[in-house]
Amino acid sequence: HDQRIEVDAMNLDIDSYDCSVLREILLVVNPKMLVVETGGSVPPPMAVAAEFHPVFLEAVVHNISGWAAISGGTTRAGGFWNGCSLSAVISLLHPFGLGLYRYAMLNAMFVRVDVATVAGLGGGEGMPWEPADEFECWRRSCGVHPWGNMLNLTAQGVHSHLLPFVFDRVRKSDPRHPVSISVATPPPRPRSPADGRT
DSSP: OOEHHHHHEEOOOOOSSSHHHHHHHHHTTEEEEEEEEEOTTOTEEEEEEEEHHHHHTTTSOOOTTTTHHHHHHHOOSSSOOBBBHHHHHHHHHHHGTTTEEEEETEEEEEEHHHHHHHHHTTTTTOOOOOOOHHHHHHHHHOOHHHHHHOHHHHHHOIIIIIIHHHHHHHHHTOOOOOEEEEEEOOOSSSSGGGGOOO
C-alpha cells in the first residue's frame, strides 16, 4: 500500500462495474477522500457488485443526447446490474484505511482514518475518528424502498430471508455479466456499545 500515489479527493460514478474499477484504482492511488455512487436498493450487510465483462463495452451507445444525456441515465438496454452496494464498497475500502463519513442520495463519502483524525472529525483534540454506521446511514437515506420493508427482512434473518431475496432480485434482472453477491462482514470497531463506553 505504501507505493501508491496520494491524492486529495476522488469521485467514482460510472454506472456499471464500479467495484471492479475501484479495486484496480486502489492498487495505485491512495485517496484522502473518496466519493462513490452506490446501489441504494441493496441494504447492508449485502455486498452486491457488478463485475467487469466485455458485454458492458459492447452495449454502450456512444451518441447520446437530450434527456438521457442530461439525466445521467445509463445508455445500455436491459440485462445489466449496475454498480455496487454500500456494504460492498465498505468491505473494499476498509483494508485501505478508508471509512464511511456520510451517505446521501446513493453517494457514499469515505475519508481516510488518519486524515479524519488529524482534521478533528473524532469529536475532540486527539480523539480518534470512527466511521459512520452503514446500517444507520442506509436507513436514514432510503425513505420508502421500492422493494418493500428491507429492514424488516433483515431483522427476520440475513442469511435465511435477505440473502435469498436479494439473490432473486439480481437473478430477475437477468444480467448478461457476472455479479458477485455475498454477506459482508462488518469492519472491526475499536470499541463497541457493549463495553459501556460511548
